[in-house]
Amino acid sequence: MKITLTLNGKKTEAEIRPDMLLIDFVRQQGCSSVKRGCETANCGLCTVFMDDQPVLSCSVLAARADGHRIDTLEGLQEEAEEFGAFIAGQGAEQCGFCNPGMIMNAIALFREIPEPSVEEIQEYLAGNLCRCSGYEGQLRGILDFIEYRKNGGAR
Known part of the structure; x- marks a missing residue:
């Protein structure tokens, strides 16, 4: 077909x-x-x-x-680049195998809820299996990224 x-x-x-x-x-x-x-x-x-x-x-x-x-x-590189680099810089990716799916869901989260609560972040991360970190690194990285964006990109 x-x-x-x-x-x-x-x-x-x-x-x-x-x-x-x-x-x-x-x-x-x-x-x-x-x-x-x-x-x-x-x-x-x-x-x-x-x-x-x-x-x-x-x-x-x-x-x-x-x-x-x-x-x-691959088609969202521009949108994903800043967040992906930020997460990597935070050491939140560990092995990196789950990163593409996690980044896709983070993009969906930021599009829907620009300043999500911890519970909303956890809800979006719940569908991503990460055997390395138990999600703490990703959660911390997302919260830090939100703060980073609030500060106009300044750390």
Whole structure:
């Protein structure tokens, strides 16, 4: 079956199998930030935006993306760069495997709630599996980033 979608701002047409998952499709298109983790929609490593909403690409058929806009971390580099560098500078990333999914969900959080509470941050992080840190580093990093932005980018 043929699908047409916008992937990271570029119109993309492809012939796919009807049972192909969105994670496999975007990785096939070169989007290596989208990672395969649990394959049960529990870890957040495969998070992409479909029409600006975070979805777990391991649980969405590629055919459902037909006619939609899909963004991966590769397409959101400008938006993600400052936050990703800030988190890395804070040492909140440890091994880094969960970072792309965590950054995608942080972007969704900041878009929806520019100054989130601790509880709101924890709610957004709950869908991301991090076996290294127990989320304390990411939580601290997000809170520090919010403070950094409030101060106009001054540390």
